[in-house]
Amino acid sequence: KQEVTQIPAALSVPEGENLVLNCSFTDSAIYNLQWFRQDPGKGLTSLLLIQSSQREQTSGRLNASLDKSSGRSTLYIAASQPGDSATYLCAVAGAGNMLTFGGGTRLMVKP
Amino acid sequence: GAGVSQSPSNKVTEKGKDVELRCDPISGHTALYWYRQSLGQGLEFLIYFQGNSAPDKSGLPSDRFSAERTGGSVSTLTIQRTQQEDSAVYLCASSLRQLDLNEQFFGPGTRLTVL
Numbered sequence: 528k529q530e531v532t533q534i535p536a537a538l539s540v541p542e543g544e545n546l547v548l549n550c551s552f553t554d555s556a557i558y559n560l561q562w563f564r565q566d567p568g569k570g571l572t573s574l575l576l577i578q579s580s581q582r583e584q585t586s587g588r589l590n591a592s593l594d595k596s597s598g599r600s601t602l603y604i605a606a607s608q609p610g611d612s613a614t615y616l617c618a619v620a621g622a623g624n625m626l627t628f629g630g631g632t633r634l635m636v637k638p
Numbered sequence: 639g640a641g642v643s644q645s646p647s648n649k650v651t652e653k654g655k656d657v658e659l660r661c662d663p664i665s666g667h668t669a670l671y672w673y674r675q676s677l678g679q680g681l682e683f684l685i686y687f688q689g690n691s692a693p694d695k696s697g698l699p700s701d702r703f704s705a706e707r708t709g710g711s712v713s714t715l716t717i718q719r720t721q722q723e724d725s726a727v728y729l730c731a732s733s734l735r736q737l738d739l740n741e742q743f744f745g746p747g748t749r750l751t752v753l
Contacts, residue, residue: 573741623686
């Protein structure tokens with residue numbers, strides 16, 4: 528059974544810092560990996576999707592990498608802003624495109 | 639529509655009552671997924687539809703849970719004889735096709751509270 532772990536569980540940083548969120552998964556037979564953002568009381572917003580054949584994806588200040596063989600992904604956020612404060616979720620897609628989620632990293636960026 | 643919509647946004651019910659949760663996927667998306675987010679369990683997959691068919695129902699927590707989809711569009715998740723442990727946020731997602739490469743887009747969720 529696929530298990531997804533995110534480290535750290537919570538992170539508090541001053542505005543402007545570059546930061547890295549980590550995601551690891553136990554079964555490397557994935558089809559894709561998605562990073563989501565969730566604001567309190569809200570649904571999930573897709574940030575980046577990395578296909579299993581890709582190594583990284585970039586969108587604005589966000590960069591996500593994927594090392595399928597070692598079961599790891601990182602989300603890099605450059606020049607963090609208070610508006611980046613949210614919970615970040617990593618999810619891997621197995622057969623049927625069903626997503627298995629990590630527990631999330633709760634990020635607080637202080638002005 | 640522009641995005642996935644879900645209704646109601648909040649539902650408070652008494653233990654033992656039945657509830658129906660509705661999901662409207664993005665127009666043209668053939669695949670639809672239900673997930674549950676609870677404090678103790680995180681986000682867990684419940685069921686998916688390709689068209690109107692649900693090939694795998696093993697993610698449903700108990701036989702009190704059922705789901706259907708009609709016309710390849712709207713889906714309803716029904717919970718019979720609700721229990722307090724059913725309290726959670728129920729999230730729906732859709733993707734263009736039920737292929738392994740397709741990005742899932744989530745709705746805002748329905749927060750269910752069972753008293």
